[in-house]
Amino acid sequence: MNQKDAFLSFLLRAKQNTYASGAAPGLPSRIHSHDLRYQEGDFLYLDTYLGGFYFIGEEAVWLREVPCWGMNYYGKMLVPEIPAGFSDFLKAMLMKGDEQNPFRGPAAGSEGEFAYHCEWQGNLQRFTGYEIIFLKEKPIYRLEFHGGEIKD
Numbered sequence: 573m574n575q576k577d578a579f580l581s582f583l584l585r586a587k588q589n590t591y592a593s594g595a596a597p598g599l600p601s602r603i604h605s606h607d608l609r610y611q612e613g614d615f616l617y618l619d620t621y622l623g624g625f626y627f628i629g630e631e632a633v634w635l636r637e638v639p640c641w642g643m644n645y646y647g648k649m650l651v652p653e654i655p656a657g658f659s660d661f662l663k664a665m666l667m668k669g670d671e672q673n674p675f676r677g678p679a680a681g682s683e684g685e686f687a688y689h690c691e692w693q694g695n696l697q698r699f700t701g702y703e704i705i706f707l708k709e710k711p712i713y714r715l716e717f718h719g720g721e722i723k724d
Contacts, residue, residue, distance in 0.1 A: 586610040586617035592666035639722045647715030661686040697721045
C-alpha cells in the first residue's frame with residue numbers, strides 16, 4: 573500500500589472511530605472545545621470543535637508528528653430545536669464516507685423522514701463543499717467545509 577492509500581484508509585477509519593461512532597470527546601485542548609483523537613502507527617487525527625447548535629471546527633492529520641492534512645468546517649441548525657433522531661441520522665451518514673468522498677458523508681442518503689445531501693469540489697489536496705440535512709423535505713441543518721494538504 574502506498575502512502576496516499578495508507579493516508580486515505582487511515583482518514584476514513586479515524587472519522588468512523590470518532591464523532592460518527594458516538595465516541596466521547598477527550599480532554600479539551602481549548603476552553604469549551606470538544607476534542608476527538610484517533611491514532612494508528614505514524615498517523616494521528618484530531619477533530620476539535622466549539623459549540624453545538626452553531627459550531628466551528630477543524631480536523632487535522634499528522635504523519636510522524638508533522639501536520640499533513642486539514643479540514644475546517646462551520647455548521648448550524650436552521651430550525652429552533654434539534655429534531656429527535658437528527659444526531660443519530662447525521663452520524664449514520666458520516667459513517668458512510670468512502671474513498672470517493674472522504675470529507676463527510678455520501679453524496680446522498682435517507683432514512684425515515686431525514687434526507688442527506690453533500691456536494692464537494694476538488695480532491696484530498698484541495699477541496700470545498702457543503703452538506704444539508706432535510707426533514708420532511710425542509711432544510712434543517714447546513715455545514716460548509718474546506719481544506720487540503722498541509723506542507724511547510
